[in-house]
Each structure stands twice: as structure tokens, then as C-alpha cells.
Amino acid sequence: MRSVGITQGENRFLRRGIQWLRFLGWLDEPEQEHHAHHGEVAIFEKWLRQERGLSTATIQDYCGAADRFFFWLAGKGTPLDAVQITDIDDAVAAEHRRGAWSRRTIHDYAQRLRPFFLFAEARGWCRAGLAAGIMAPRFMVDQIVPKGTKRDDVLRLLASVQGDRPVDKRQRAILMLFVTYGLRAGEVVGLRLDDLDWENEVIRVRCPKPGRTHVWPLSPDVGNAILRYIREARPTGLGRSLFVTSHAPIRPVGRKTLGKIVRDRLAGISVVSGRRGTHALRHAAAQHLLDQGMSMKVIGDFLGHRDPSSTTMYAKVNLAALREVAAFDLEGLA
Incomplete structure (x- = not known):
């Protein structure tokens, strides 16, 4: 007798069907749960996007923190105009007691609440001075050494x-960008066909922040992987985004897709513990450059760090020095 559960193939079929219905606008999805101050957060979100021009990921971080705070506040029955700094402190402390977040995550949560309360103060939604009073738990940047993939x-x-399937060609090009340049997921997602300057052997990468575009030398191995993907695996006539999904509905890949690619591929080679997202490959790239004797300044430029201790001018990069990095023996990565 057949089991009541559905098979992996059936589950995949259902997911694809739901994607199609959502793409066509025919999916009647349940409304997300809202808190009492959903309207204020929506106004804040619009301001971040239209006036500040922040990246989608940053907007989600700021608004997500505000939503989390208000869901917690709902349990106390306190309206926004009556919120005190002790309420914010208690919300942050509650996350610490819950024990599910690291100290860094709790620190970031408190930091991300500050922009909302600055916005709320300017509009008279809450008491003045709340934003200035938010104290994020102490977290030293060098407290934890980033763990990269070995x-x-x-x-x-x-x-x-190394396979010849279209999905292998796409994933190899993506992984080569992560491993060789240590790019962020948002930077790979934002790559377009026009960002590849084949004549001058450079690649332009837009940071998911307004007004910053970086130029890196295009290493032959990365260039060949991308070119093979474009010529042999990428569907045509689907816009200028470099990487698109491999299954219908075809659209530009998202950050979650890239994270899943990395995790699934690492699981496929039996790496199932530790950090396994795209940022682990970024740390691995930085560690390799450091092991090769590159200075922290050059590594900071190569990875696009904003920290002034790594680079004084974020957008100005020494291409000559970076070409030395791109020319490094990849030790079997090609």
C-alpha cells in the first residue's frame, strides 16, 4: 500500500506549479500576519526605497527588525507613542534570553531598530530621543574569526x-565568481551581460548600495566559465541579467537561489556542518589571498571592504595590484 506522504518528484512538481501560478498572478495566497503598526513600517519602507535608495536586502533588514519589535510589543499592549527606551532594551534582551541568535545577530537587531525610530521621531510617531538611547550589545569586529570553507x-x-549539463555550466560560473573574487551574493545577482568588458578583460560589479561600482580584472578561468555558460547554457531573449533560473518561469536568479546552490553543492561533497552559505566562500577567498602573502590593504580592495582600516577609498582600487591577485595560481580551481 502506498504511503500517504508525497514523493520528492511530486513535491518538486508542486513547487514549480506554485511558481507558475504566482508568476501568472493566479495564486490566491493567504495574507501575511500584520501587527498594529504595519502601516507605519510600510511608510518607512517606501521612504527607504524612494528617498534613501537603499538596496532591497538592507530595506528588508531594517523593516524586518521593526516588524519583529512590534510583534514583541503587541504582547505588552503598548502603542508606539508610549514606547520608552526600556521597552526597546527589553525587546533586545528577550532575544538574548531566547538563545537562538548569536551576539552579532542581537547586536545587528538593535542597530537596525535605530533607523526606524529616527524616522518615527521625525514624524512625531514616538517620543524624541529613543533612537539616540538605543544601545546595541557590545560586539567586537575581531571577536570571532570568520570561518570560511576549507x-x-x-x-x-x-x-x-565539471559536467556538461546546462545547470552545471551555470553553477560553475557562479561558484568561480564566489571562490575567485569573494563576491557577495547581492553582487553576483546584480551582474549583467554589459558588465563584462571582454576587450579590456575587466568585470564591473555593482555593490548593493547606491552609487558604487567596482572594476575587477577578469581572470581567464572565470571568463572562460562565464563565456561557456553564456554560449551553451543561458537562454536568449530574456533580458540583460547575467544569471537566470534554470527552470520555468525563467527570471533573474535571487540571493536565496545562490545560497541554495552553494549549500546543495557542499552537501553533495559531504560538507554538512559549519557555515555553508555564499559568505563562507567569500571568507575562503580572503583567507587564500592572505595565505599567499597579499597585504590586508590589497585584500580589502579586492573584496570591496568599506572599513577604513582595510581601504581608505572604497571606490578607488589599484587595478595593477589587483591584476597580480587575479593572476595568482588558482591551484586546481580552473
Whole structure:
């Protein structure tokens, strides 16, 4: 007798069907749960997008923190205009007691509440001075050394995408960008066909913040992987985004898709513990450059760090020095 549960193939079919219905606008999805101050957060979100021009990821972080605070505040029955700094302190402390977040995550949560309360103060929604009183838990940047994927695992990861399937060609190009340049997921998502200057052998990368575009030398191995994907695997006539989904409905890939690619590929080579997202490959790229003797200044420029201790001018990069980095022996990554 057949089990009541559905098979993996059936589950995949259902997911694809739901994607199609959502794409066509035919999916009647349940409304998300809202708190009493959903309207204020929506106004804040619109301001961040239209007036500040922040990236979608940053807007989601700020608004997500505000939503989380108001869902917590609903349990106390306190309106926004009566919120005190002790309420904000209690909300942050509650996350600490819950024990599900790291100290860094709790620190970021408190920091992300500040922009909303600055906005709310300017509009008279809450008491003045709340934003200035928000004290994020102490967290030293160098308190935890970032854990990147081990070099041997990076080599095995790239070896796992040597196949001739279209999905392998796309994923190899994506992984080469992460491993070689240490790009962020948002930077890879934002790449367009026009960002590849084949004649001058450079690639333009837009940081998910307004007004910043970086130029990196295009290494032959990365260029060949991208070119193979474009010529042999990328569907045509679907806009200028470099990477698109491999299944219908075809559209530009998102950050979550890239994270899933990395996690699934690492799981495929039996790497199932530790940090396994796209940022782990970024840390692995930085560690490799450091092991090769590159200075922290050059590494900071190469990874696009904003910290002044890494680079004094974020947008000005020494291409000559970076070409030395791009020319490094990839030690089997090609």
C-alpha cells in the first residue's frame, strides 16, 4: 500500500506549479500576519526605497527588525507613542534570553531598530530621543574569526561542477565568481551581460548600495566559465541579467537561489556542518589571498571592504595590484 506522504518528484512538481501560478498572478495566497503598526513600517519602507535608495536586502533588514519589535510589543499592549527606551532594551534582551541568535545577530537587531525610530521621531510617531538611547550589545569586529570553507573543500566543490549539463555550466560560473573574487551574493545577482568588458578583460560589479561600482580584472578561468555558460547554457531573449533560473518561469536568479546552490553543492561533497552559505566562500577567498602573502590593504580592495582600516577609498582600487591577485595560481580551481 502506498504511503500517504508525497514523493520528492511530486513535491518538486508542486513547487514549480506554485511558481507558475504566482508568476501568472493566479495564486490566491493567504495574507501575511500584520501587527498594529504595519502601516507605519510600510511608510518607512517606501521612504527607504524612494528617498534613501537603499538596496532591497538592507530595506528588508531594517523593516524586518521593526516588524519583529512590534510583534514583541503587541504582547505588552503598548502603542508606539508610549514606547520608552526600556521597552526597546527589553525587546533586545528577550532575544538574548531566547538563545537562538548569536551576539552579532542581537547586536545587528538593535542597530537596525535605530533607523526606524529616527524616522518615527521625525514624524512625531514616538517620543524624541529613543533612537539616540538605543544601545546595541557590545560586539567586537575581531571577536570571532570568520570561518570560511576549507581549501580542499573548495577544490572538491568546483570539481563537482565539471559536467556538461546546462545547470552545471551555470553553477560553475557562479561558484568561480564566489571562490575567485569573494563576491557577495547581492553582487553576483546584480551582474549583467554589459558588465563584462571582454576587450579590456575587466568585470564591473555593482555593490548593493547606491552609487558604487567596482572594476575587477577578469581572470581567464572565470571568463572562460562565464563565456561557456553564456554560449551553451543561458537562454536568449530574456533580458540583460547575467544569471537566470534554470527552470520555468525563467527570471533573474535571487540571493536565496545562490545560497541554495552553494549549500546543495557542499552537501553533495559531504560538507554538512559549519557555515555553508555564499559568505563562507567569500571568507575562503580572503583567507587564500592572505595565505599567499597579499597585504590586508590589497585584500580589502579586492573584496570591496568599506572599513577604513582595510581601504581608505572604497571606490578607488589599484587595478595593477589587483591584476597580480587575479593572476595568482588558482591551484586546481580552473
